[in-house]
Amino acid sequence: MIVVLQFLGVAFALAMVYFAMLNYRRGELNGVEIFFWFLIWAAAIVVIVFPDLLRTFSRTFLFARLFDLIVIGALLFVVVLASRAYIATKRMEKKLEKYVRSEALKDVKIKSK
Amino acid sequence: MDIFIVIPTFNEERHIKNVLKDVVKRKLPIIVVNDGSTDATAEILSPFTIHHSPFTILTHRVNLGKGAAMKTGAEAAFAFGADGVIFMDSDGQHKVSDLPKFVEALKKYDVVLGSRTLSHGVPLVRFLGNKFASMLIASLFGIYVSDLVCGYRAITKDAYEKVAWESSGYAVETEMVIKTAKYGLKYCEVPVETVYLDNVKGVTILDAFNILLDVFRWRLTK
Numbered sequence: 523m524i525v526v527l528q529f530l531g532v533a534f535a536l537a538m539v540y541f542a543m544l545n546y547r548r549g550e551l552n553g554v555e556i557f558f559w560f561l562i563w564a565a566a567i568v569v570i571v572f573p574d575l576l577r578t579f580s581r582t583f584l585f586a587r588l589f590d591l592i593v594i595g596a597l598l599f600v601v602v603l604a605s606r607a608y609i610a611t612k613r614m615e616k617k618l619e620k621y622v623r624s625e626a627l628k629d630v631k632i633k634s635k
Numbered sequence: 636m637d638i639f640i641v642i643p644t645f646n647e648e649r650h651i652k653n654v655l656k657d658v659v660k661r662k663l664p665i666i667v668v669n670d671g672s673t674d675a676t677a678e679i680l681s682p683f684t685i686h687h688s689p690f691t692i693l694t695h696r697v698n699l700g701k702g703a704a705m706k707t708g709a710e711a712a713f714a715f716g717a718d719g720v721i722f723m724d725s726d727g728q729h730k731v732s733d734l735p736k737f738v739e740a741l742k743k744y745d746v747v748l749g750s751r752t753l754s755h756g757v758p759l760v761r762f763l764g765n766k767f768a769s770m771l772i773a774s775l776f777g778i779y780v781s782d783l784v785c786g787y788r789a790i791t792k793d794a795y796e797k798v799a800w801e802s803s804g805y806a807v808e809t810e811m812v813i814k815t816a817k818y819g820l821k822y823c824e825v826p827v828e829t830v831y832l833d834n835v836k837g838v839t840i841l842d843a844f845n846i847l848l849d850v851f852r853w854r855l856t857k
Contacts, residue, residue: 619699622699623703623706623710627710627714630714
């Protein structure tokens with residue numbers, strides 16, 4: 523059962539590497555970003571294949587089970603990503619609003635001079 | 636006092652013509668902000684610039700939201716030399732016959748807020764939601780406005796420079812009220828009649844929820 527789950531986990535990580543590569547080819551990720559995504563998914567594959575590597579950490583941080591450490595770590599990672607995505611979206615919204623409004627007001631500024 | 640009427644509009648091909656036909660009779664300068672409409676609104680607006688003056692159309696190439704459209708309209712009006720602006724919705728729910736109340740009130744107050752009553756055609760659910768919002772704002776910001784989200788309102792140039800909202804969507808009315816309290820501006824409410832012609836447009840439950848989140852954010856950050 524665990525081997526099946528590990529297989530699914532590795533397949534998922536490899537699929538995500540493939541999607542990251544696609545985004546890189548389309549120019550949506552730069553060299554540094556693709557490097558970090560490779561690093562993250564490579565680390566995920568290592569943890570999936572050799573989960574015992576994390577056991578020392580789980581003991582250090584007083585987690586009862588290794589699984590708890592992985593879940594909390596993943597949750598923190600998702601929260602960081604979500605907050606970054608939120609800030610980036612807000613920034614884009616502001617830029618878009620500023621541009622669209624300045625385009626609409628372009629003629630007004632000329633007329634009112 | 637030079638007063639401009641600002642009408643933000645988005646996909647209002649069904650109502651905008653009738654609204655403008657009534658408004659132009661008042662002989663006040665009008666600015667319509669077409670907020671990225673994808674229907675025939677732009678085509679309906681065009682003839683008004685030829686037959687009525689001063690009539691200005693400003694166009695947002697993409698839909699930004701009511702707050703952003705109001706801001707664009709207000710900034711244009713003040714660039715043209717307005718001392719105050721009156722905002723009206725473009726869906727025909729506001730009556731032009733109420734305009735003189737705003738014009739008069741603007742001479743004495745910085746901000747004039749339209750207030751609908753239940754007898755003036757507001758659906759009961761909206762009325763109760765609005766009352767709850769009014770009480771929430773009163774408890775959090777110390778300002779009670781009986782109709783928090785009525786789009787029929789007016790503001791002077793000096794007040795606008797202080798209030799200048801950041802909301803691009805439907806939270807604009809609430810933010811305006813909160814900033815009115817924050818800067819100690821003189822405000823009043825005037826009763827207005829309302830006709831609901833379209834049930835699916837306007838503030839939805841989701842919008843209300845987002846406004847609620849904004850309200851708590853403003854309480855924490857301002």
